[in-house]
Amino acid sequence: MTKFSARRYSFAFLIPGGIIYFIFYLLPTVLSLFFSMTRWTLTDWEYIGFQNYVTFFSETALSIGFRNTFVYAVVTCALKVILGLLLATFLTSNIVLKSYLRSIIFFPTLLSTIAVGIAFSMMMHPSQGIINTSLAAIGITGPDWLGNTKIALLSVALVDVWKGVGIATVIYIAGIMAISKEYYEALKIDGGGSWASFRHLTMPLSRPAMNSVIILAFIGGLRSFDLIWAMTKGGPGYTTDLVASIIYKQYQAGFYGLATAGNVILFILVSVLAFPLYRYLNKNEVQL
Amino acid sequence: MINRTRKYAVGAVAFLTTAVLFWVPFYFVIINSLKNKSESSELNMNWPSSFHLIENYREVLTASQNMLIRAFWNSALLTVLSVLILILVSAMAGFVLQRRAGGRGTATINFLILAGLMIPPAIVPTIWVLDALSLFKTLLGITLIEVALHFSFCVILYQSFVATLPREIDESAFIDGSGGLRLFFTIIFPLLKPVTSTIIILESISVFNDFVNPLYFFPGGDNVTVQLTLYNFMSMFTTSWNLLFANILLISIPPLILFLFFNKRIVEGMTSGALKG
Numbered sequence: 310m311t312k313f314s315a316r317r318y319s320f321a322f323l324i325p326g327g328i329i330y331f332i333f334y335l336l337p338t339v340l341s342l343f344f345s346m347t348r349w350t351l352t353d354w355e356y357i358g359f360q361n362y363v364t365f366f367s368e369t370a371l372s373i374g375f376r377n378t379f380v381y382a383v384v385t386c387a388l389k390v391i392l393g394l395l396l397a398t399f400l401t402s403n404i405v406l407k408s409y410l411r412s413i414i415f416f417p418t419l420l421s422t423i424a425v426g427i428a429f430s431m432m433m434h435p436s437q438g439i440i441n442t443s444l445a446a447i448g449i450t451g452p453d454w455l456g457n458t459k460i461a462l463l464s465v466a467l468v469d470v471w472k473g474v475g476i477a478t479v480i481y482i483a484g485i486m487a488i489s490k491e492y493y494e495a496l497k498i499d500g501g502g503s504w505a506s507f508r509h510l511t512m513p514l515s516r517p518a519m520n521s522v523i524i525l526a527f528i529g530g531l532r533s534f535d536l537i538w539a540m541t542k543g544g545p546g547y548t549t550d551l552v553a554s555i556i557y558k559q560y561q562a563g564f565y566g567l568a569t570a571g572n573v574i575l576f577i578l579v580s581v582l583a584f585p586l587y588r589y590l591n592k593n594e595v596q597l
Numbered sequence: 598m599i600n601r602t603r604k605y606a607v608g609a610v611a612f613l614t615t616a617v618l619f620w621v622p623f624y625f626v627i628i629n630s631l632k633n634k635s636e637s638s639e640l641n642m643n644w645p646s647s648f649h650l651i652e653n654y655r656e657v658l659t660a661s662q663n664m665l666i667r668a669f670w671n672s673a674l675l676t677v678l679s680v681l682i683l684i685l686v687s688a689m690a691g692f693v694l695q696r697r698a699g700g701r702g703t704a705t706i707n708f709l710i711l712a713g714l715m716i717p718p719a720i721v722p723t724i725w726v727l728d729a730l731s732l733f734k735t736l737l738g739i740t741l742i743e744v745a746l747h748f749s750f751c752v753i754l755y756q757s758f759v760a761t762l763p764r765e766i767d768e769s770a771f772i773d774g775s776g777g778l779r780l781f782f783t784i785i786f787p788l789l790k791p792v793t794s795t796i797i798i799l800e801s802i803s804v805f806n807d808f809v810n811p812l813y814f815f816p817g818g819d820n821v822t823v824q825l826t827l828y829n830f831m832s833m834f835t836t837s838w839n840l841l842f843a844n845i846l847l848i849s850i851p852p853l854i855l856f857l858f859f860n861k862r863i864v865e866g867m868t869s870g871a872l873k874g
Contacts, residue, residue, distance in 0.1 A: 329748065333744075
């Protein structure tokens with residue numbers, strides 16, 4: 310491209326969107342670095358250095374969010390990556406009702422997260438909920454899904470997977486459909502069965518799709534807020550609090566500096582975990 | 598023959614699984630939205646002894662001075678405005694960024710845009726900025742927030758689509774004497790229709806279903822959006838599950854309609870966008 314022709318495409322086209330993006334996203338993100346080091350009332354601030362961060366990590370009620378967020382992101386991401394691949398393999402094979410099954414799996418992703426959260430917390434009611442009454446009918450005593458401190462976070466994670474696995478599946482389906490049919494035919498001629506074609510063709514060749522799923526699901530998990538808020542509000546106690554729900558609680562309580570520090574921590578968490586992951590996955594993709 | 602039997606058996610099992618996993622929750626919400634207060638509080642799936650369709654839905658729509666109706670209006674306005682602005686600004690940005698790809702400055706801009714997909718927005722500083730511009734708690738304010746936060750995703754979608762349009766189109770338009778603006782609006786923008794319609798569907802659903810941003814940036818009784826009605830109604834309806842379920846169903850109707858009509862398009866858009874993004 311010559312310099313002349315590039316100049317015909319004026320950067321002025323970026324201005325309308327760029328201004329909105331700058332003022333309402335980039336600027337607050339940069340400002341958060343400063344405000345996270347203040348005691349802040351929106352009208353007035355007092356610089357207190359790293360005090361907010363120290364508070365964040367020294368109080369269990371706050372630092373637990375750090376661990377929970379990581380666990381939540383890893384669990385939801387892993388389940389979506391695995392289930393999505395299995396579902397997509399199934400849904401690209403020779404089965405009846407294919408388009409119905411594809412649609413129904415995708416459908417929950419279009420529903421309101423809050424509505425899904427409320428409906429599932431009703432169904433997970435320990436004594437009356439339909440999940441435990443159904444389990445009781447076949448002789449199993451179901452746990453208190455959202456009230457048991459050991460499993461509450463996992464219960465919410467499962468609902469997250471129920472709602473979000475459709476996106477993973479659709480991405481995988483696109484990836485698998487892009488694989489040339491000839492490979493499968495060649496493998497069949499060589500005497501490979503369906504396991505061999507999954508293991509040696511579908512799995513390695515859907516890697517680009519898998520990378521997209523990993524990144525999307527992992528970042529989504531780290532930033533997750535609405536589902537946990539609709540289902541447990543961080544309870545029982547604060548055992549299911551995520552960084553995002555802690556930010557909201559501190560904001561509600563008027564600790565704006567502390568809430569902003571929470572934001573910066575989330576920001577660092579994403580940068581430290583997701584950016585290297587993204588690079589690593591992209592690098593491997595090139596080698597394939 | 599065995600193969601065919603197996604095929605149908607697998608299909609039947611798959612259908613039954615979806616029935617348990619997807620239809621049962623849906624049925625649970627519908628049937629309970631039709632019960633009276635005490636029956637719905639049992640949270641079971643029994644058939645109601647009497648139906649309260651009109652009564653329940655009327656009550657949920659008129660509660661708190663028609664809060665839900667006001668919320669529908671606010672959400673509709675917010676969705677339409679955000680999506681319109683989003684399309685206009687991100688199509689322009691995506692076009693120029695793709696055409697200048699590799700040039701000076703574009704790498705930095707692309708990095709800043711990619712960051713928007715990953716880094717969560719800083720909430721209180723955003724409120725501070727909104728407040729300084731007198732946009733806090735206004736429809737325009739929340740609209741601009743939605744645009745800013747969905748900008749990255751849409752720009753990337755447009756960028757990858759523009760790459761499929763040959764540069765010769767632009768060149769012949771330049772030779773015919775059109776400037777950048779005319780080229781874009783009369784020739785390029787209409788060609789972007791497939792990706793524009795994908796964005797209309799995906800972004801309408803995502804803005805309409807957004808809970809977090811209205812919660813922070815659009816508080817106040819008159820400002821309520823549909824997702825917040827559930828939340829605002831919760832304490833009030835703790836003993837009226839029937840009304841809460843009716844509310845859940847009502848706010849699920851718009852996405853449901855979009856899904857029924859544009860199912861295929863949504864899936865296509867998802868795949869093309871996510872794979873390239």
